[in-house]
Amino acid sequence: MDHTADGHAQVVREEQAIQHPLGVYFKIWILLFILSAMSYAVDFFQVQGYLRWFLILMFMVLKAGLIIAVFMHMVWERLAMVYFILVPPALLLTLVAIGALEADWTFFQRGVYFLKELILEAPVSPHH
Amino acid sequence: MSTETMAPDSLELKPGMDGFFDDWSSDQLAFKEVPWGKAMMWIFLVSDTFIFGCFLASYMTVRKSTLEPWPSASEVFALSFGGAPIPLILIAIMTFVLITSSGTMALAVNYGYRKNKWVTFWLLVTTAVLGATFVGMQVFEWSKLIFEEGVRPWGNPMGAAQFGSVFFMITGFHGFHVSIGVIFLLIFSYKVARGHLDDQTQGWFTKRGGNYEEIEILGLYWHFVDLVWVFIFALFYLW
Numbered sequence: 001m002d003h004t005a006d007g008h009a010q011v012v013r014e015e016q017a018i019q020h021p022l023g024v025y026f027k028i029w030i031l032l033f034i035l036s037a038m039s040y041a042v043d044f045f046q047v048q049g050y051l052r053w054f055l056i057l058m059f060m061v062l063k064a065g066l067i068i069a070v071f072m073h074m075v076w077e078r079l080a081m082v083y084f085i086l087v088p089p090a091l092l093l094t095l096v097a098i099g100a101l102e103a104d105w106t107f108f109q110r111g112v113y114f115l116k117e118l119i120l121e122a123p124v125s126p127h128h
Numbered sequence: 129m130s131t132e133t134m135a136p137d138s139l140e141l142k143p144g145m146d147g148f149f150d151d152w153s154s155d156q157l158a159f160k161e162v163p164w165g166k167a168m169m170w171i172f173l174v175s176d177t178f179i180f181g182c183f184l185a186s187y188m189t190v191r192k193s194t195l196e197p198w199p200s201a202s203e204v205f206a207l208s209f210g211g212a213p214i215p216l217i218l219i220a221i222m223t224f225v226l227i228t229s230s231g232t233m234a235l236a237v238n239y240g241y242r243k244n245k246w247v248t249f250w251l252l253v254t255t256a257v258l259g260a261t262f263v264g265m266q267v268f269e270w271s272k273l274i275f276e277e278g279v280r281p282w283g284n285p286m287g288a289a290q291f292g293s294v295f296f297m298i299t300g301f302h303g304f305h306v307s308i309g310v311i312f313l314l315i316f317s318y319k320v321a322r323g324h325l326d327d328q329t330q331g332w333f334t335k336r337g338g339n340y341e342e343i344e345i346l347g348l349y350w351h352f353v354d355l356v357w358v359f360i361f362a363l364f365y366l367w
Binding site for chain 1 (some may be wrong): 145152159161167170177182185186188190194215216224228230233235241339341347354355361362366
């Protein structure tokens with residue numbers, strides 16, 4: 001098995017993988033703990049408004065980036081694979097944009113419809 | 129003649145963008161130096177990203193479009209240990225449990241490549257135990273919400289009815305992923321302990337010879353499950 005081309009490639013890959021020092025994993029681990037604690041702190045201390053959104057999204061992106069880059073070995077992959085993985089999910093932003101537009105429209109329509117219902121159901125005033 | 133002079137050059141893998149164009153235009157395998165199983169796992173994970181992406185996008189849509197107030201996750205998921213209720217504490221503990229399991233998984237992959245059988249085995253078992261703990265806490269969370277708070281997929285006493293359907297669908301699907309992961313962690317703990325990866329024993333399902341690259345592929349799945357939780361924690365529980 002080791003004499004075939006595939007076997008040789010595998011040995012090379014194993015040698016490369018061993019070169020990742022263990023210390024990197026521990027550092028990222030500790031960072032993930034700190035970032036999680038900080039995002040929990042956002043809720044614990046009831047930070048509100050735009051600052052809350054900003055902090056939540058920032059900690060989320062940082063944590064996701066660390067997991068993908070180091071734990072999932074993305075920093076050690078060739079660009080041919082990195083782009084195949086990271087570019088297609090960017091399409092989801094289009095879906096989010098369409099969803100946000102539609103949700104606003106639905107919200108508006110519901111407001112109009114339910115308001116009309118409330119007016120029709122209201123008891124007729126004796127003055128009219 | 130020109131092909132002869134081309135041959136030694138094309139065998140060399142270039143770094144950076146040159147390598148990117150070479151790899152994709154090589155008319156062969158696009159993913160150089162990547163084992164077959166790993167490329168397949170990444171394809172699966174990208175498709176799974178779209179599934180969870182659709183769930184989270186629809187969650188945004190229903191939450192933005194409801195007229196009723198959205199229940200406060202901070203209060204709904206608060207727990208009291210004798211004293212005043214601590215907001216969101218169960219979810220915070222679940223997050224730390226899952227991150228810890230991701231760390232032990234990353235170490236298991238590295239020790240696997242070092243062919244350190246027993247350290248790999250115990251790290252995999254630890255990861256499985258932490259994963260099972262996570263699922264256990266989720267069962268507790270679900271039963272508390274269903275039996276004590278009266279949350280249903282079609283309604284709840286706290287506010288917008290969509291809260292229940294979104295909660296059960298997203299956390300249920302994620303919990304299902306964790307459960308499948310725990311099962312595969314246990315299967316691979318067994319394979320490592322029995323020396324199947326050292327001896328390249330044929331697997332019962334794929335019939336391919338075992339090797340420690342499989343631990344990295346399993347690791348990719350497990351880290352992905354942790355990754356999805358990062359997004360659920362931020363967008364559903366904290367938002």
